[in-house]
Amino acid sequence: MQAHRSATRPPRSSRRTTLLYARPGIVVTTERFTVGRNTFAVADLTHLRTCRGPHDRLAVRVVAVTTVLITTVGVLLGFTGGLQRLTAGAYLTLGLVWMLPVLLVLAGDRWRPPAYELWGHCRGVEALLFSSDDAGQFDQVVAALRKAREGHRYADAEQAPDAGYWRPER
Numbered sequence: 001m002q003a004h005r006s007a008t009r010p011p012r013s014s015r016r017t018t019l020l021y022a023r024p025g026i027v028v029t030t031e032r033f034t035v036g037r038n039t040f041a042v043a044d045l046t047h048l049r050t051c052r053g054p055h056d057r058l059a060v061r062v063v064a065v066t067t068v069l070i071t072t073v074g075v076l077l078g079f080t081g082g083l084q085r086l087t088a089g090a091y092l093t094l095g096l097v098w099m100l101p102v103l104l105v106l107a108g109d110r111w112r113p114p115a116y117e118l119w120g121h122c123r124g125v126e127a128l129l130f131s132s133d134d135a136g137q138f139d140q141v142v143a144a145l146r147k148a149r150e151g152h153r154y155a156d157a158e159q160a161p162d163a164g165y166w167r168p169e170r
Contacts, residue, residue: 021144028144030151042148046121053115059108067101
């Protein structure tokens with residue numbers, strides 16, 4: 001019979017786990033960050049950074065096809081001599097048509113904006129930790145996770161270190 005249970009269970013932390021954020025599928029505590037089926041230990045997360053995800057694939061394809069078609073029409077008009085016979089109104093119309101890909105990019109980002117992404121290193125491997133279309137929810141999750149990381153940064157200290165000079169104890 002064992003006198004203590006250290007061989008069968010890891011030692012319990014003296015710190016209490018505090019819930020910082022909880023919504024369906026997303027839980028941030030001072031010890032764990034859970035998104036869906038993925039769970040990360042907060043102490044293992046480093047190099048947190050936020051960015052925007054890729055643009056919608058359908059919008060990118062529409063812009064690419066439109067750009068190729070408009071460029072092809074312009075090149076064909078140039079080779080056939082059609083540009084010399086155009087009126088001023090036709091040139092303005094052609095200029096507006098060449099602006100169509102830019103307008104499609106703006107409309108695509110408006111209707112299907114890129115997702116907000118939270119990336120970080122977990123045990124030395126970079127991973128996508130969280131992604132959301134909702135900017136408010138994303139900001140709340142990131143703030144909760146950074147608050148949880150602050151608790152781990154100063155885990156051994158009673159208070160956060162002062163900004164003053166450090167002197168060794170003699």
